Every structure is written in C-alpha cells, then in structure tokens.
Amino acid sequence: MKIIGEALNNIPWQEKPEDLKGAPVWRYSENPIIDRNPVENVARIFNSAVMPYEGKFVGVFRGEQVNGVPYIYLGHSEDGIHWNIDKEKIHFVDESGNDFMPKYAYDPRLVKVDDIYYIIWCTDFYGAAIGLARTTDFKTFIRMENPFIPFNRNAVLFPRKINGNFVMLSRPSDSGHTPFGDIFLSESPDMTYWGKHRHVMGKGKEWWECVKIGGGAAPIETDEGWLMFYHGVSGTCNGFVYSIGGAILDINNPSIVKYRCENFLLTPEKWYEERGFVPNVCFPCATLHDAVTGKIAIYYGAADSYVGLAFTQLDEVVSYIKEHSVLTQEDTEIGIR
Amino acid sequence: MKIIGEALNNIPWQEKPEDLKGAPVWRYSENPIIDRNPVENVARIFNSAVMPYEGKFVGVFRGEQVNGVPYIYLGHSEDGIHWNIDKEKIHFVDESGNDFMPKYAYDPRLVKVDDIYYIIWCTDFYGAAIGLARTTDFKTFIRMENPFIPFNRNAVLFPRKINGNFVMLSRPSDSGHTPFGDIFLSESPDMTYWGKHRHVMGKGKEWWECVKIGGGAAPIETDEGWLMFYHGVSGTCNGFVYSIGGAILDINNPSIVKYRCENFLLTPEKWYEERGFVPNVCFPCATLHDAVTGKIAIYYGAADSYVGLAFTQLDEVVSYIKEHSVLTQEDTEIGIR
Numbered sequence: 001m002k003i004i005g006e007a008l009n010n011i012p013w014q015e016k017p018e019d020l021k022g023a024p025v026w027r028y029s030e031n032p033i034i035d036r037n038p039v040e041n042v043a044r045i046f047n048s049a050v051m052p053y054e055g056k057f058v059g060v061f062r063g064e065q066v067n068g069v070p071y072i073y074l075g076h077s078e079d080g081i082h083w084n085i086d087k088e089k090i091h092f093v094d095e096s097g098n099d100f101m102p103k104y105a106y107d108p109r110l111v112k113v114d115d116i117y118y119i120i121w122c123t124d125f126y127g128a129a130i131g132l133a134r135t136t137d138f139k140t141f142i143r144m145e146n147p148f149i150p151f152n153r154n155a156v157l158f159p160r161k162i163n164g165n166f167v168m169l170s171r172p173s174d175s176g177h178t179p180f181g182d183i184f185l186s187e188s189p190d191m192t193y194w195g196k197h198r199h200v201m202g203k204g205k206e207w208w209e210c211v212k213i214g215g216g217a218a219p220i221e222t223d224e225g226w227l228m229f230y231h232g233v234s235g236t237c238n239g240f241v242y243s244i245g246g247a248i249l250d251i252n253n254p255s256i257v258k259y260r261c262e263n264f265l266l267t268p269e270k271w272y273e274e275r276g277f278v279p280n281v282c283f284p285c286a287t288l289h290d291a292v293t294g295k296i297a298i299y300y301g302a303a304d305s306y307v308g309l310a311f312t313q314l315d316e317v318v319s320y321i322k323e324h325s326v327l328t329q330e331d332t333e334i335g336i337r
Numbered sequence: 338m339k340i341i342g343e344a345l346n347n348i349p350w351q352e353k354p355e356d357l358k359g360a361p362v363w364r365y366s367e368n369p370i371i372d373r374n375p376v377e378n379v380a381r382i383f384n385s386a387v388m389p390y391e392g393k394f395v396g397v398f399r400g401e402q403v404n405g406v407p408y409i410y411l412g413h414s415e416d417g418i419h420w421n422i423d424k425e426k427i428h429f430v431d432e433s434g435n436d437f438m439p440k441y442a443y444d445p446r447l448v449k450v451d452d453i454y455y456i457i458w459c460t461d462f463y464g465a466a467i468g469l470a471r472t473t474d475f476k477t478f479i480r481m482e483n484p485f486i487p488f489n490r491n492a493v494l495f496p497r498k499i500n501g502n503f504v505m506l507s508r509p510s511d512s513g514h515t516p517f518g519d520i521f522l523s524e525s526p527d528m529t530y531w532g533k534h535r536h537v538m539g540k541g542k543e544w545w546e547c548v549k550i551g552g553g554a555a556p557i558e559t560d561e562g563w564l565m566f567y568h569g570v571s572g573t574c575n576g577f578v579y580s581i582g583g584a585i586l587d588i589n590n591p592s593i594v595k596y597r598c599e600n601f602l603l604t605p606e607k608w609y610e611e612r613g614f615v616p617n618v619c620f621p622c623a624t625l626h627d628a629v630t631g632k633i634a635i636y637y638g639a640a641d642s643y644v645g646l647a648f649t650q651l652d653e654v655v656s657y658i659k660e661h662s663v664l665t666q667e668d669t670e671i672g673i674r
Contacts, residue, residue, distance in 0.1 A: 102674065103674060123674070124674055125534070125536070125673075125674050126519055126521075126536040126539065126667070126672075126674065127509065127519070145532050145533055145534070146534055146673070146674075147532065148485070148486065148534070149485060149489070149507065149509050149521045149523065149534045150509045150521075151488075151509060151511075152486070170486065172464065172486050172487045172488060174488075174511040174512070175511070175517055180512055182463055182464070184463075184486045184487075186486065187530075188530060188532075189530065190530075192532045192533065193524075193525060193526065193527075193530030193531055193532035193533075194530055194531060194532055195482050195484065195525075195529045195530035195531055196482055196529065196530075197462070197482070197483055197485070197486045199462070199463040202463065330463070335463075336462075336483070337439065337440060337460070337461055337462050337463065337483075
C-alpha cells in the first residue's frame, strides 16, 4: 500500500510498542505535547492542526483564552513535537486587507491545495458555521466567503481537487451541543460557491459512534482510496465520549465509503484524555505522513485541554480498517436524495 | 408606490371590509378556498404556492396523503380561487430523465425567473433540506442539485437575478421542530453552486415572532424595495403560533432590511386557522400581484389543513410596514461575519 504524496523524512515518530493491543494506533510516550497554560492568556490548546512548512512545521492552534473565548493561534516547530505558539492570535483580514476578525474561532484545520494553505474553522456566522481563510506565507491571512449557512462544524478540505473541484467535508449541526450528525461533502469550482452536496456517511451503528460523527484530519490520498481519520461520539449518562475512527473513501467519488472500521482506532484511556475541561475526548484534526515509509502521525485534541500525538503505519491501519469493515447502504450509496 | 412587474387584471380580489381593524390585510370571505379531502387519498392541502400561467393560474400544492406523508401536487385554476388538483403527485425526474422522486416533499414555493419556473420545497436529504426543480411546461419537472446541506426549510427564490446572480432565501433549521431560526440569503451564478451567504434578519423581539421566522412568498419587487411576506412564530404553553409578518429589503442588497413591521399582518383568528392538524397557523407561501393596480393576493396555509386567501393593497401595506417599522442592528447590517 502507498501514500500518494510527498516524502517527509523528519516526521515525528516512535516505533510501535510491542505490547500494543487492539487497533494499530499508538500514543507518543511523552504526551501531551502541549500542556496547559502554554502561552500568556491562553488557558488551554487542543483540537489543532499542523503541516510541514519549509523543512520544519507550522500549525494553527485552538487557544482557549482565559476569558473562555477560543481563537486561532499560529505556532512553529522544528520537530513537530515541541511548539512555539505565538502570543497574539492570528489576525485575519478581508480581501481588501481590512481587519476581519471572527467573534470566535475554534477547531481549526489546515490544508494545502495547489500551493495555497487554507484554514477552516468553526466561526460565528449568526450561529456556528464554517469559516475559511487562505495564506501563502503564514503572515497574511485572508478570510474568504463562509462556505455554508449555519449550523455546521468540523469542516475539512481534501488536499487536492477532485474532478476539477475543491471538495470539503462538513458536519451539519444544530445551535447547541448537537445530539446527531452525519458527514457530508460539498464541491466548489472556485471556493466561493459550493454545491453538489453529497452524504458521505452517517453516525454508526456501533455504540462508540452512535450519537454523531465528524470530519477530523484532511483525508490522506492512498492507492486504496482516501484514508480518513474522523471522530465518533458515544452518549453516556455523564456526557459524550469522543473516539477516533477510520474509513476509506473512493478516490474519485469520495461520497462512497469503501471501508469503515467498526472499531475505534483510539479512545480516551490516558489521564490527559479522560481528565480536563471536557473529559473523555480524543479529537483528531490533522496528520503528518511520509509517502516513502507510510508513517503517519496523528494530532488530536485531548479532553479539550491538551494536544496529543499518536502514530500509525499505513499498511497496518488500512489492513485493520479493511479487516474490520462494516458498511451500511447509506455508506456505499452516492449520497444524493 | 409601484409594483415593478406585470399586469394581472384577473387577480382574485375583494375590496377591503369597512370595519377592518389592525393591519391592512383582509381575508377572502369564502375562505378556506381548499377544504379537507380535496382529492382522493389526500387528506389536507395547505402551504402551497400559485402563479399566473397562460392567462389562467397554476399552483404547486402540499398534499398530505392519507398515510401522512406529504408530496407536491399540481393544480390548475381559471380564477385563482377554485382549484383542480391533480390526483397524481408531481413526477420528478433527474437531468437524464430518470425517475427521481423525493422521499417526501412539503411547503413548496413556485417562482419564475427568466422564463423558467422553479419549485423549491423541503425534501429529505438525509435530514430536512431544500429541494429544487425546474419546469417550463408544467409537464416535465427536472430536479436540480439540492442547494444546501441539511438542515434547512422555507427556501424561496427572488423572482429575478440580483447583481447577476440568482438569490435564494432560506431558514437554517435543526432535525426536529426547530425552536430557533433566522432568515439568510445565498447567491448562485448557475443554480448549482451557492455562496456569498448573508444573514438577512433574525427572529424578532416582538413576541409574535420571538421563537423563529422563515421566508414565505417570493419577494415582490417595488420601488420601495423587496416587499417580503414571511412567517413569525410565537411560543406558548400549548405549542407554536404562526403569524404573517412584513418587511422591505434593499433592492440591490437584500440582506439589508429597510423596514420591518413590528406588528403581525395576519394572525390566526378564524376557525380554519385555529383548528386543524396543527392549530394556530397562518403560513404564507405565495402572492399574486397586479403592477397596474397594486392589488396583492396572499395565499397561505391555515392550520396545516386548508388553503386561505387574503388581500392587501401595495400602498396600504407598505405604508403600514413603514409606519410600524422597528429595526435592529442585525436587520440593517450587511449580514456577514
């Protein structure tokens, strides 16, 4: 099996522990990689996304200010593990260069398409909706049209156009904590107008994802299809539990799910996942991956308080997803009604 | 004041009663114009839209089948008051001519733009969303791309392009009975891809519309702006109450509200509005209007059981809206965040 993409020989990495049970995804031994109070006036950083940039790494981070309002902060790293987070939040401008700050901004994703870096986040658009901005230099961040009307969260771009169009996953939501939710995709010829919406997959029958699901990391192109790490949510008497799931989407028609793993790949077990502002959350937002070796590093928010890092290997995780794949008709159909 | 549009000298009409109190909107004396069990296997018709067509009238009707599932039925009328409803539901096909029926279809609107008639309704798209189809002959009905991902209801097109784009109002919703809701608009160059979404107006401070609002009839172009009849919802201990409200939107930037009437224009008072499958509903879906005389006929669903007809006169209703206009900042701003 092969990742279709670039080499990344400085990807953060640890070998798989010999005693690993369950799915072939293992945590970095020094987790969390970002602890509480990482920057002045920022209480917690979590649910954040990273990318390779100029031989090093860059990231966009959900920083919960000490007043409780989340914004996005830029960070840099030499090794993808130790991060320097800017003290000032990312300053967004409109197409004319005028200030255009969101009222709040959370759960950012960072995806490069055709040499432009896009930040996608949850923004206030008279209700929770998707915000979108672009940068080429990580100095100027230009906000673009909000792709969808509310309510929506967990949007993530595919890293290349498909059939000539940009493609974005998103998860329609409600105005609150949303006790339901399926993943859809939408196409755009120009990143201004969006359409050809398709249902990708619904919440699962398995209990770990039976309340709702949502897009996580930007899908990874492989010779088996688009490898997608997403989150699935279970309901308990004491609230939601967020786990990481895996699926593989058709390469040319990604509203068609080829494989969907019935088991979670990672679920809250460690203290930094179980304890925090929102207990019991593993929330993937990005991967780094090396096309040469198939190594994959998964960045995930832990308990809305920390950033965690986990690893997997393409062959192993794809084989596991395929071996444990259970599909419904809603998964495999084209997703238009 | 003037309606910008065509003459309609056969518009249904009754003069204003001399004893009318409140807003200058008066009911047809023979309401409801469509009673229960209008067609075999259809229990109720309501929330329906009409248009002039070839010197007579045509309409798309929400018909609640006796199994409780709503579909859209075509109807014809000589006078706009007495309607012949087809026994078979409208048969939709896809762009290739293949059958493409929605699982359900309700609250249709009917709007002509550039000589094409568009039906917009609430459809099942893995959740309540907006369905869209076109016809030129009322024989072949071709479904187009669903403009938005769920959850959404109460979409209505403007009757002409604005600044070169189609413009659609809609009301983001949730998966149930939606205890919130503002009106947004979206633009499209081609009716496939939609964007440049803007917030138009939020639920009102006045109690009659303090739960949610939603688009009603296609806006009427006037020299004062776009005259919009919409619905506003009040919450009571025994459920929602739906009234008809009025606002005037800027002609070139319709996300800007120029005037918004703090009083309802029509609220459930008559037996056919107060009693029925859903008591206490006046739900406007269409108008007929005559540019020569300024006469306006409003078609509205009554208690999810009947079709009602009401009348107003452009000068009077616009003057009333302006005299009782109360605006918030959210109403008057451009509606992008």
